Amino acid sequence: MAKGKFITFEGGEGVGKTTQIRLLSKRLNAAGIETIHSREPGGSAGAEAVRHVLLSGMAENMGMSPAGEAILFAAARADHVDTTIRPALEKDTWVLCDRFMDSTRVYQGESDNVPSELIDSLEKLAIDGMVPDLTFILDLRAEIGLARAHKRRPDGEEADRFERETVSVHEKRRQAFLKLAQRDPKRCKIIDASQSEEEIAFDIWTIIERELLADQTGIEG
Structure with a gap:
């Protein structure tokens, strides 16, 4: 049985997830708690x-459907859970x-209209019971988040396919995150x-x- 804690950070582009993960990790380490940082998609080879x-948009350019992309995300998540998250x-x-x-x-369910039944089935297979202990949803107006994301991007580096989408699409995602938090307030905390x-x-x-x-005991605030 897992003894560590699993904390996820969600939100739109440019909300500061990476910074807050770093700061929380530093504070937990100071309290004697070992941590690892991970990300999705990714987190394993x-x-x-x-x-x-x-x-990169490669899947989109090949004409892959939103449902096909959702399946790819699920495959990546399953590998991430099995090889990185659960062992840690x-x-x-x-x-x-x-x-x-x-x-x-x-991103796939609300923005791309992938059927919720498929999203539910893929999630069940991919996470295999690995539900986060806590999820922080960092909430920020879409236009502000996109401006921050643009500012932090190294010179010459292109925006990824999601950052390139319109402000209205990003604002729709922001509202979807807030609705998720409303449906699961015990796990999801809006910041x-x-x-x-x-x-x-x-x-x-x-x-x-x-x-x-x-x-x-022994943990100082």
């Missing part, structure tokens, strides 16, 4: 190969992951990502203390 196909949790390591199953529900990095980190740590560390 096989999944990283699929990531290139999906984010079984070693009492906390896994902090940039995107997971909720992104598929939003105001318009705050400073320090304020966001404080909000996240407060929830971690309350939800995951309250029954552990």
